[in-house]
Amino acid sequence: MANVLVCVKRVPDVSGEFALTDDEQAVDARHLGWTVSPHEECAVELATQIAGATGGEATVVSVGSDDSVEQLRNAIAVGCTRAVLVEADLASLGPVDVARAIADVVRAHEAAGTTYDVILLGNDAADTGDFQVPIRVAYALERPVVTGISTCVVEGDRLVARGDGPDGPEAFDLPMPAVVAVMEGGVSPRYPSIPGRMKAKKAQIETMAFEGAPVGSGRVRLKLPEVETSAVRILGTGADAAPAVVDVMEELGVLR
Amino acid sequence: MSVLILVEPDAEGAAVTSLEAVTFARGMADSGGWPVHAVVVGPVDEPAWTALVDQLGAYGVASVRHAQGEELSAYAAAAWAAALVEAAGAVSARVLLASGTPRGNEILAHAAARLDVAMAANAVAADSASPLVVSRQVVGGAALEEMRLSDSGVGIVSVAGHACEPVAAPSPSVPEVVTFSPELSPADLVARVARVEPAPPDESAALTSARVVVGAGRGAGGPDGFKDLLSLAELVGGALGVSRVVTSLGWRPHHEQVGQTGSRIAPDLYIPCGISGAIQHWAGCQSAKTIIAINTDEDAPMVTRADYAVIGDLHEVVPAINDELRRRRG
Ligand SMILES: Cc1cc2nc3c(=O)[nH]c(=O)nc-3n(C[C@H](O)[C@H](O)[C@H](O)COP(=O)(O)OP(=O)(O)OC[C@H]3O[C@@H](n4cnc5c(N)ncnc54)[C@H](O)[C@@H]3O)c2cc1C
Ligand SMILES: Nc1ncnc2c1ncn2[C@@H]1O[C@H](COP(=O)(O)O)[C@@H](O)[C@H]1O
Numbered sequence: 001m002a003n004v005l006v007c008v009k010r011v012p013d014v015s016g017e018f019a020l021t022d023d024e025q026a027v028d029a030r031h032l033g034w035t036v037s038p039h040e041e042c043a044v045e046l047a048t049q050i051a052g053a054t055g056g057e058a059t060v061v062s063v064g065s066d067d068s069v070e071q072l073r074n075a076i077a078v079g080c081t082r083a084v085l086v087e088a089d090l091a092s093l094g095p096v097d098v099a100r101a102i103a104d105v106v107r108a109h110e111a112a113g114t115t116y117d118v119i120l121l122g123n124d125a126a127d128t129g130d131f132q133v134p135i136r137v138a139y140a141l142e143r144p145v146v147t148g149i150s151t152c153v154v155e156g157d158r159l160v161a162r163g164d165g166p167d168g169p170e171a172f173d174l175p176m177p178a179v180v181a182v183m184e185g186g187v188s189p190r191y192p193s194i195p196g197r198m199k200a201k202k203a204q205i206e207t208m209a210f211e212g213a214p215v216g217s218g219r220v221r222l223k224l225p226e227v228e229t230s231a232v233r234i235l236g237t238g239a240d241a242a243p244a245v246v247d248v249m250e251e252l253g254v255l256r
Numbered sequence: 257m258s259v260l261i262l263v264e265p266d267a268e269g270a271a272v273t274s275l276e277a278v279t280f281a282r283g284m285a286d287s288g289g290w291p292v293h294a295v296v297v298g299p300v301d302e303p304a305w306t307a308l309v310d311q312l313g314a315y316g317v318a319s320v321r322h323a324q325g326e327e328l329s330a331y332a333a334a335a336w337a338a339a340l341v342e343a344a345g346a347v348s349a350r351v352l353l354a355s356g357t358p359r360g361n362e363i364l365a366h367a368a369a370r371l372d373v374a375m376a377a378n379a380v381a382a383d384s385a386s387p388l389v390v391s392r393q394v395v396g397g398a399a400l401e402e403m404r405l406s407d408s409g410v411g412i413v414s415v416a417g418h419a420c421e422p423v424a425a426p427s428p429s430v431p432e433v434v435t436f437s438p439e440l441s442p443a444d445l446v447a448r449v450a451r452v453e454p455a456p457p458d459e460s461a462a463l464t465s466a467r468v469v470v471g472a473g474r475g476a477g478g479p480d481g482f483k484d485l486l487s488l489a490e491l492v493g494g495a496l497g498v499s500r501v502v503t504s505l506g507w508r509p510h511h512e513q514v515g516q517t518g519s520r521i522a523p524d525l526y527i528p529c530g531i532s533g534a535i536q537h538w539a540g541c542q543s544a545k546t547i548i549a550i551n552t553d554e555d556a557p558m559v560t561r562a563d564y565a566v567i568g569d570l571h572e573v574v575p576a577i578n579d580e581l582r583r584r585r586g
Contacts, residue, residue, distance in 0.1 A: 014395060015534040016557060027395065038500070038517045094374065124361075124377075126516070128401075129394050131356075131377040131414070132365035135333075139369035144447040147333070147365075148358045165331070165452060166266075166359070173450040184517045185503075185510035218374055220389065220402035232560060235548070238568035239576035245548060246580045248564055249492065252546055254468050254525045255581075256493060 002054040002117040002154045002176065005109075006047035007061050007102055007137075008036045008075060010068040011127040024221040025091060027127070036071050039122035041189040043182040046152060047120050048079030048190075054154050056117070057081050059109075063101045064090045069205055077192035077200035088210035094217030095128070099136030101210055106141060108208065117176040118159060123147055123183045128217070134181035145179040146172045150186025162186070259285040259292045260349035262340055262363060263320075265300045269307030273355035275422035277415040278315045280382070281353045282425060284413075288385035290350065291318040294431070295343040297336045297438075298328040309431055316425025319432040321346065327440055332448035333359070337366030339438035344371075346436075349410055351388065356414035368412045376403045378416040392416070396516035396539035418522055418543045463512060468494030469523045471514065471541070472502060475530015475551065475570050479507040484574040485529060491581045497521060497541075499531050515540035529570040533558025550574065 012018070012029040019028040044060065051058035059082040060075035062068040072083040086101045093101075106116055119141075121134040138145030152161035154176070161172045161180055192200070235244040249255050261281045263274040270278075278292065285292045294317045300308060312320055323339035340363060344352050352367060354360035356378045368375035379390040380400065388405040393416050405411035463469065470489040476482055482496070489496045497514040498507075514521055516536040526544035531537060533549075533556055541547070549562035550573050559565045566573050 014398065015536065017535075018398070020399070027399070096374070127395055129377055129396070130375070131361040132368060132375055135362070135365040136369050139366075142443070144443075145333075146447050147362045162453075165449065167452050168455045169453040170331075170449045171451050171453055172447055174447055178447075185513070188504075188506070215374075218376070218403045218405060220404050222394070223391075223400050223402065224398075225400060232549075232562050233564050234554070235564050235566050237566070239572045241566040241568065241573060242576035242580040245564075245566060245573075245577050246584060248546075248548060249525065249581075252525055254492065 037126035103140035147181035262354035466495035471528035473531030
């Protein structure tokens with residue numbers, strides 16, 4: 001039996017152009033939806049698979065405002081069975097603080113009798129892209145950690161994790177408990193079923209407070225890169241444009 | 257005080273991404289009045305090692321520290337970070353840098369956790385050396401964050417790929433070479449690569465190194481909609497790259513995905529077909545030198561941000577381009 005804790009972060013769902021808030025401290029999300037990183041969707045899928053295969057439990061945790069309950073419920077709808085919200089204002093926290101909050105949840109649950117054999121996170125958060133919370137969680141709990149992982153399975157008392165290295169696919173063979181940062185591509189996140197959605201609606205969310213003084217993120221301000229004023233040249237419409245396209249390729253010298 | 261940079265070796269010497277980061281490091285070092293030192297961890301064979309030291313000399317690096325030892329035969333991020341931290345102490349590093357590659361970010365994050373200091377991932381500019389402020393990519397590169405690192409101790413910064421061109425130093429150096437065996441604990445070796453598995457030739461490497469990439473998005477229409485796009489890629493000696501919609505729907509494998517959660521490409525020519533140009537896709541293709549977009553919608557962001565565009569159905573335009581290419585080749 002392997003219990004899994006999976007960590008998701010509520011982030012603005014930006015796909016087109018967006019603005020910053022007047023104080024330049026955040027993305028202006030007033031007209032945006034919210035989501036989690038695709039890496040985290042894959043981490044949730046892996047958590048569900050590992051718990052299912054070993055008869056363990058998959059618990060989802062998020063550190064953030066109480067709106068993050070939406071992302072926690074989405075994870076329950078696809079197979080997590082327990083959810084924890086660490087209530088905090090993310091604007092005042094940095095990756096050091098988030099990692100500490102996650103480690104605190106692990107310790108609190110351990111004290112109450114639930115141990116986590118595997119902690120799954122996304123490789124990098126979709127908004128802040130700090131590339132470090134998983135590693136800081138591992139150091140806080142003194143556990144081994146691997147990043148950039150596409151698939152992982154429990155084999156006896158070991159966790160076999162695979163990812164792409166510079167020289168080809170790499171395998172890691174870790175003792176548990178272990179921490180794994182997941183990258184999109186190894187598994188396809190399932191869609192929520194109707195019973196899953198019903199369960200998610202009714203699920204109890206355990207709430208904890210963020211303890212202690214945060215060290216913060218060091219953010220001075222956000223800025224948007226200068227957009228080059230577009231000078232797109234329309235080469236034509238439909239199939240008739242083909243010769244013009246090949247002319248451009250010849251000019252660029254990309255044809256051998 | 258000094259700037260210490262972790263250099264990743266490849267088969268020929270120093271990786272290009274590391275040379276970009278050395279260029280970035282030199283900019284930072286100059287404004288702080290510090291020397292640049294380098295550290296390499298793990299075995300590097302000849303002639304790559306000699307080439308690497310020569311390259312770092314051309315880039316103005318004062319010394320190269322080489323961490324060696326039996327225990328470093330297989331990659332383990334924690335062990336690499338232990339070596340890095342030891343070298344940082346030896347050269348009194350104020351700033352610790354690496355390229356923002358998967359391993360670069362991973363090793364730096366370990367170092368940051370060990371030293372209990374902040375880390376700025378994917379910096380594109382050093383705004384000031386004192387206080388230490390960098391601008392770094394957030395939201396997949398669609399926004400930048402000015403981040404202030406600690407005023408004392410070590411500041412840790414990874415350098416975003418393509419943030420700067422690799423440029424040799426105005427005055428080259430002959431780096432002092434120092435080898436050392438870092439002090440490692442058993443815990444540093446627990447998460448090490450157990451094996452590199454045999455695999456089909458690395459397709460994603462073909463994508464990231466291709467000079468021409470043909471892009472395909474939802475406009476391809478379905479799993480059977482890629483025949484002409486693949487022919488085009490073949491005719492121009494390029495590779496196929498796709499949007500996340502395409503991989504999520506299972507039309508093409510994930511290793512072909514371009515974007516924030518896929519590959520970052522920098523070809524001479526990118527031809528996105530039926531791709532709207534969401535910021536997360538743009539994050540992966542913005543380093544393309546020239547973009548020719550093919551799209552039915554002239555207002556799609558990919559079209560308005562491209563250098564050239566054809567407005568039309570890709571299933572008509574792409575076969576016509578293929579015919580034209582074949583015709584001109586005779
Ligand atoms: C955190 C996060 C990370 C993400 N990472 C990535 C990533 O790595 N890569 C990525 O690509 N996306 C990523 N996405 C998804 C991204 O937001 C978009 O949803 C996706 O890029 C859209 O794919 P698309 O352009 O193929 O589809 P659409 O946005 O649906 O666009 C289809 C385009 O095709 C055109 N079209 C339709 N039919 C035709 C035709 N017959 N001929 C020509 N043109 C036609 C349409 O006009 C339209 O412009 C990410 C999203 C999030 C939230
Ligand atoms: N506020 C948060 N709540 C829960 N998990 C988080 C939070 N921030 C980051 N994480 C996890 O850590 C991963 C890496 O984040 P980062 O190091 O910030 O790029 C994310 O993909 C999440 O899985």
